[in-house]
Amino acid sequence: MKYDIGLSIEGRATAAEQLFNFTVARVFTWPANLAGSLAKSNVAATASATFSITKNGTAIGSFNFAAGATSATFTFASAVTFALGDVIRIVAPATADATLSDIGVTFLGTNS
Incomplete structure (x- = not known):
């Protein structure tokens, strides 16, 4: 069964801003490379x-917008399973980009 999580970042993110804070309510897995x-x-x-x-405060991956790009690439070495109560956070770059704005992200996962 699919388990998608979406988020929207309105405007420009500030330096090192926490943009997403999600507490897991159902066990699910994100695949290696965040495929899909x-x-x-x-x-x-x-x-x-x-x-x-x-x-839970430990880096597990990232997504990157290259200069001039409007689509990001993901870095996610292996599949990660999330348990009830785990916390997923997304944090902006330490230096805010001058123009990057209005970002939408959908993470494709699966659950049993």
Whole structure:
């Protein structure tokens, strides 16, 4: 069964801003490379912008908008399973991009 999680980031993120804080209410898994997941912006990045993904405070991956890009690429080395009560956070780059804005992200996962 699919388990999608979406988020919207309105406007421009500030430096190191926590943009997403999700407490898991159902066991699910995100696949290696976050296959099938998407991140797009309405306004392209001026420079490379990497957003970190954490599970319970530990980095598990990221997504990056290259300079001039409106679609991000994901870095996610292996599948990660989330348990009831785990916390997923998305944090903006340490240096805010001058133009990157209005981002939508959908993470594609599965549950039993």
